[in-house]
Amino acid sequence: MxxxxxxxxxxxxxxxxxxxxxxxxxxxxxxxxxxxxxxxxxxxxxxxxxxxxxxxxxxxxxxxxxxxxxxxxxxxxxxxxxxxxxxxxxxxxxxxxxxxxxxxxxxxxxxxxxxxxxxxxxxxxxxxIAPAVTRRLIAEFAGRVRRPEPGPQLNALTEREREVMRLVGTGLSNDEIAQRLVLSPATAKTHVSRVMTKLGVRDRAQLVVLAYESGMITPGWLG
CATH class of the missing domain: 3.40.50.2300 (Response regulator)
Known part of the structure; x- marks a missing residue:
């Protein structure tokens, strides 16, 4: 290691x-x-x-x-x-x-x-960003920004990739995404990597932020 x-x-x-x-x-x-x-x-x-x-x-x-x-x-x-x-x-x-x-x-x-x-x-x-308290904080502060407007870069995503991005936005790990979508962990990881590459984000945290700012996930979505 x-x-x-x-x-x-x-x-x-x-x-x-x-x-x-x-x-x-x-x-x-x-x-x-x-x-x-x-x-x-x-x-x-x-x-x-x-x-x-x-x-x-x-x-x-x-x-x-x-x-x-x-x-x-x-x-x-x-x-x-x-x-x-x-x-x-x-x-x-x-x-x-x-x-x-x-x-x-x-x-x-x-x-x-x-x-x-x-x-x-x-x-x-x-x-x-996985702990529930962190997800609530992100949702709260995302709600303070201006009304979300979907960016043109989201058009590059497939429907499956959009679904994966939404799940990343809720704080789910690759394994949890795989379980939710009935995929292998390796496939889920590949989907996440492709989304990050297409959107040009640095890492998962920025992917979550973009999910909120684009309106893909709205504050309160987690209940």
Whole structure:
């Protein structure tokens, strides 16, 4: 198993120390750098090319949202994934962070096992959007944007691909999509990859955002 290389970005030294104490005992995870602000996080991402940047939202100099947008927009950092660290009192930033290019988010007081699971999920190319609380948040903030207008790029999708995109938008994994559509997991994965390629999105998280913004899924659709 390859080692997951992680950069910690948080302006609070004690917070970084807490995450480090959890992560450094894992054989498949290596902390390769720490940043106290967004500008430093971007610099380390470019210098070290980590697999994951755990990024706090509110930091001096350059906040986590702008740093995420800069990392996601740098073609040289295509393999670098950003996971936003947040607290429930700053949820207004979550949707914006996903739009900026984050691959998901974790609440700072999450259980260690969930932190480790989240890092591994994102490292293997999935988006950290499966938990029901995350889906509700995305639905809530998607509802605040202007009235969705289907983009012309959706016309390139087959009906099956549209169906797959809707299921991705609800937070289902490839295995869950396969089960729902009575497909093999490999076929479901192929469909998801084709949708992402056709729409030119960075990863699953951006596919979810596009599903909401295009009106393919409407807030409240999950009930």
């Amino acid at each position: 390859s080692t997951i290389r992680v950069v910690l970005a948080d302006d609070q030294t004690l917070v970084r120390a807490g995450f480090r104490s959890i992560l450094e005992d894992e054989e498949d995870i290596e902390i390769v750098g720490e940043a106290a602000d967004g500008a430093e996080a971007v610099r380390l991402a470019r210098e070290l090319r980590p697999d994951i940047v755990l990024m706090d939202i509110r930091m001096p100099d350059r906040d986590g949202l702008e740093a995420t947008r800069e990392i996601a927009g740098d073609g040289r950092l295509e393999g670098v994934r950003v996971v936003i660290l947040t607290t429930f009192d700053v949820d207004d930033y979550v949707y914006g962070a996903l739009r900026a290019g984050a691959s998901g988010f974790l609440v700072k007081d999450t259980e260690p096992t969930e932190l480790l699971h989240g890092i591994r999920v994102v490292a293997r190319g999935d988006a950290l």
